[in-house]
Amino acid sequence: MPAALDLPNLPDADVARLAQQGREPAFRELVRRYERPVFSLVFRMVRDTATAEDLAQDTFIKVLNHIDKYRPEFKFSSWLFKIANNVAIDHLRRRHLDTISMDGAPNAATAADIEATSFDIADRSESALEVMEAKELGSSIEKAIGALRPEYRACIMLRHVEGRSYEEIAATLDLPLGTVKTYIHRARHQLREALEHLRE
């Protein structure tokens, strides 16, 4: 009977199967298990708490509204991280476009007009990020991760924070295994360089 189920001790696939049967506690259990990993991954990708929360929420809504499409032969967490990564990457692409389009109003004719109407989201978010890092993170490694390319960030997070194998990362991010190895190698190299000042 549903009431007798020990949801916290069931494997992901079983909880997902119960969610497919429309059991609300199973949906809640899946969110409880993965809200922190998903939020952390997305946060380290987009570097903004409020945006990360919105994107993490979107990730769960997408996954749980399509729970009927989940196949237990795949890892539930891989599916979830794949959606989370896609949502974060899409957001970063859109934000990149926004930054370009706000490089001064389109009808600005003079240099003074351009200066008056332009503002740089990247600079603004960087200063907010610095404040946030000082308050919330305060760690050099977090800052170094923020400087990595988004695709490197996703790979290095999945490898070292989530403890995924190279093969799992390749499957999760839809990347060739060799590409994943290259990204992780380059990310480690960049992080080593970024943290070099701490050893001196």
Next chain:
Amino acid sequence: MQHRHLLPNEIDLLLDGDAGFGGAPLRTHVDSCADCRARLDEARVVADALERLPHFAPRTGFADRVLSHVQIVEPWHVAALGTARRFVPESRPLRALALAGVAVTSVAISASAVWIVLSANLTVGSASIVAGRVREMAIGGVQQGLAMVLGVGAAETLRASGTMAIALAGVALVAAAGLATLGFRALASASRQRGS
């Protein structure tokens, strides 16, 4: 024994613990080469720092906010099973009673089905008897007609030849009557044309 420094991917192999059988010479080299050992240690410092990174938590009530946007749908077969389960009594004696009731109902339904099938067989049997009677009457009528036209002797011979012969004779008789009618009509119209 390795006589060259480790390549970056070999440092990664040692770091990930994925070096396999090829790992022994790499480790031997690292033990004897201060430069490579320092590079591996640097890489380990970064990997350890990454692995110590915490998970951040979203604001309280995250699950509620997510679930308020999720449509929880119970598939029809699960709903049907749930409805059926609601009719199962909690106590053991009542469950036994309900089971007996279900068994009696099932037997009654099965018996009714068998009766309907048997009744259908009876109906089919009756219909075939009626069809046989009609066939005999038709054959009798044809025989009487043949006896009148061809005589009793010929009719008896046909009867002895079987149903098929009687049917063929009947058809031949009807065809002959038809041809005779057409012939008479042709003769009558020819005599009318001559008269006019």
